Amino acid sequence: MLTEWRYSMKLNLGNQIRINRRRMNLTQEQLAEKFGTSPQAISRWEIGATYPDIEMLPMIASFFETSVDTLLGVTEEEKEKFCAELQQSFETAVRAKDVQKTIDIMREIRRNLKEYQHYWFWGLYTEIWKVRLFRDEKVLEEMRLLAEEIFSVCPKDDHWAVIDCMSYMEDDEHLDAFLDAYASREDMARSSLLFKRYKMREELDKIEPVRHSILWYELSHIITAANDWQVYLCKDPNHFIWFCETQLNYLNAVNNLSPDKKHLISGGTGADLWCEERIQLGIRYAASFAKLGKMDEAYDAFEDTIRVIEQIMSITDDEFKIGCSSPALEGFALESKINWLVKDGKEYKEISLQYNDWWNWIIPLDYQKAFKHAWFDSMRADKRFDVLFERLDKCVVCREISTN
Incomplete structure (x- = not known):
């Protein structure tokens, strides 16, 4: 059946070449010159004695301003x-x-x-x-x-x-x-693909490390708010406060942490796998309280966010690992290292977090910029804001660019 179909297709090809050549008022010699072949070859194509190489079909179709399917006469x-x-x-x-x-x-x-x-x-x-x-x-x-x-x-x-x-x-x-x-x-997601591979192939000894990475990734995805902060803050801040508290309570429970409300953002512990997500949620959490005029809660959120930044930026090792306290993720860690961002003639300390092809960064300069936003204007008259912002300033570590 396939052989018969191909024969019919090739016969249609010869007819279409002849029809289109005549439509364009070309002789076999002229068409042969266009296609870089001989007039005899064109003649054999048109009568179905031989056929052009399959690689030539797109070029022939393009020349006749038609499709390969039409050229072959295929319905x-x-x-x-x-x-x-x-x-x-x-x-x-x-x-x-x-x-x-x-x-x-x-x-x-x-x-x-x-x-x-x-x-x-x-x-x-x-x-x-x-x-x-x-x-x-x-x-x-x-x-x-x-x-x-x-x-x-x-x-x-x-x-x-x-x-x-x-x-x-x-x-x-x-x-x-x-x-x-x-x-x-x-x-x-590479980890999800590998997890499916090992499960399908019953390579159970390889599943555990991949399971760790999938669990970490999904937790990160669940607790991460949208990048566009203003979208949330332009809506009901009460809703966003509920959103932050729900995500942070869930994250802390997974990590066997039960902090009081003043330490909800940091979890009352050291830097963990989700330190950057905690910082981002903390900034939005504090801004939402400020918008509602709940200043004590806003300052508590601001301070706890600063606490997370201080914990991670206090690390001085050039390369290190960050884990967490969750029993389900025991042994899992992000590869982390100190980098230096060049800006305005100086180098600023930042920390990169990596797992396979996933990257995240802790950049205090960005957090400075966030707390300078108009969202926090209502807090600036209070000395508590200045004290906390000074702590944030100390997290911005810079040095002169080496000329060596």
Whole structure:
């Protein structure tokens, strides 16, 4: 059936070349010159004796200002029928563990992907997974090539499904390179992909470290407020106070902490995995109280936020690890180090927090700027504000730029 379909398609190609050549009032000699071939070749194409190389089809279609499908005379019904037959042939080959036929059909899919991408369904990968045919290196290599073609010609929505499938079928040797190339680019969480891989492959000894990172990441996502502070502050500040307290109470409970309300932001402990998130929530929490005129609560929130900044900025080791007190995350830590930000002819101390391809920064200069915002104008007349701002100033460590 596929052979008959291809024959019909090639016959249509010859007819379309002849029709379009005449439409453009070109001789076979003139068309041959345009395509860099001989008049005899054009003649053979038009009568169906031979056919142009498949790589030439996009160029020929472009010259005639048409599509490859139109050039081949393929209808939507024929496309759908062809793809359904190809899919069925693929499933049969995979279930029979016929490696060569599986590879041949995958190559056929790859060759036609640009024209028929809307018809391909990623059940192809599922079929391979069912019988573990990806363990054959030749099949796996063809899967890589097909994935690259998908990334090249298909919409982004199709990329995610392929990355997901390849992440648990790629071999150990190539896995990191694949995730480096595609997972980060498509903003897919590496840890989640690895967790699924180890679960699907029953590699249970590898799951625990990845489980830690997923739990940490999800907790961070849950407690992080939106970056646009003004969006929240322009709404009901009572609602945002409730939001902050809910998130911080949840975070502290996970970490076996039960601080009083004055230490809700810091948790009454040292710097932990969520110190930057605590600072961001603290700034918004204090601003919401200030907007309501609840000054004692605003100063308590301001001071506890400063306490978190002081804890992390007091670290002097160039490189260190930050963990937490949660039993569920025992042994998990962020790689942290001191960096120096160049600004206005000086270097300012900042701290970077890293886990795999995730980064965050503690930058006291940014916190200074936040507390200088108009949100806190109602607090400035009180000496308590000056005392707390002086403590924040001391967290801004700067030095002259070395000329050595």
